[in-house]
Amino acid sequence: MEYPASIAMAFTARKARYGWCIDTKNFDKLKDLALPNTQFSFCDEEGEPMVLAGRVFHFESSAAFAGWCVKPMKPMRTIHMFGPGSFEQVAPDIVTAVFAMED
Numbered sequence: 384m385e386y387p388a389s390i391a392m393a394f395t396a397r398k399a400r401y402g403w404c405i406d407t408k409n410f411d412k413l414k415d416l417a418l419p420n421t422q423f424s425f426c427d428e429e430g431e432p433m434v435l436a437g438r439v440f441h442f443e444s445s446a447a448f449a450g451w452c453v454k455p456m457k458p459m460r461t462i463h464m465f466g467p468g469s470f471e472q473v474a475p476d477i478v479t480a481v482f483a484m485e486d
Contacts, residue, residue, distance in 0.1 A: 386472040394468055394480045402463035405456060413449035423448040426481075 397416050404413045417423075425433045425440035433440040442448035466483030473479055 386470065386478050390472075390478050391468065391470050391480075394470065394478070398465055398468065398480075398482055402465060405452065406461050406463055408457055410449055410452045410456070413452060414445045417445040419444055419446065421445050 400416055401413065404410065404416070421444065423440075423442040423445070427433055442451060464485045469481045471479050
């Protein structure tokens, strides 16, 4: 399915803002980057869900992801760098995005 270029631009701008929120420790602003029911999934190079200490890196809402970030991320010094996104419209009102990330 085709999607407007403005959708890709909006995703890319939000992804950059996500990096800023994490790197500057503004975790409270993370929940405002996406709709409340947005799901966040982190996958490895093979597309498999990442697992750390028994926790699958999938979050059912932007608030759940923002809340999780505080404890493990606060003491870390991070610099997030993102590659160009890959976008796919999978339904009339759903576009998925995949970004390569270096942290």
